[in-house]
Amino acid sequence: MVDAPLRDALAHLLRDEGDRLFGLALRVTRDPDLARDAVQSAFAAALASADGFRGDAALSTWLYRITYNKAVDALRARAREVPLPEDDEPLDAPGLAHAPSPWADPERALDGRRLRAELEAALIELTPLQRAVFDLREVEGLPTSEVATRLGLGEGAVRAQLHRARLRLRARLGSRSAKEER
């Protein structure tokens, strides 16, 4: 039997954070159907294990973490034969930095709409964890400490994944513009 206060709290969170939770799941999965399933499963899991959020984590923090985990589970289930990229593969920072700047072409640099569309497409370069860190830090604008809490990571790990995400996205956007110019 689930207590009414928990139902009310979750209903509030659905109203206030539903879009953001979906945004996180969407960026992690890059698939609207998987994303909505992840959000629904997260609320179902929250409802089912009322004890899970008692402790130091706020209910909303906990819900973000479950949503992230459900999104990754959904990806794994769908791509069972294709292993997900590793989060800790070596970072070739100089190699990535060598890519041309996405802002080198002035016309493209001013086209924010086009750049944003290319940015969403370039997320495919990242691991699911990097996409989650990217969404919470760069899109939602949360401080790294809060991203760390929501994903259950240390702050150093968040910065490391964020850095990989940033360098990879820059390189992908940049090499795309170089290709188009040719």
Next chain:
Amino acid sequence: MNCEELLTRLTDYSEGAADADLCAAIERHLRECTNCEGVRADLERLSRLCRTCDPPRLPDDARADIERLLRGDPR
């Protein structure tokens, strides 16, 4: 500090996680190295671009399903 070291520490720097000595070394390098300064500026532009991304919206029917779940209604 060489370019490789700088390029691995840029996010620590921009996120305010570098101590005073490291900040000074990074800033010295950035003043003298246009390549690394260009990458730093790009990462800043990238962050600004992201802040203007359209927030996705949870589809209405998914929201309704979750509301039903929270009310304990059968499907």
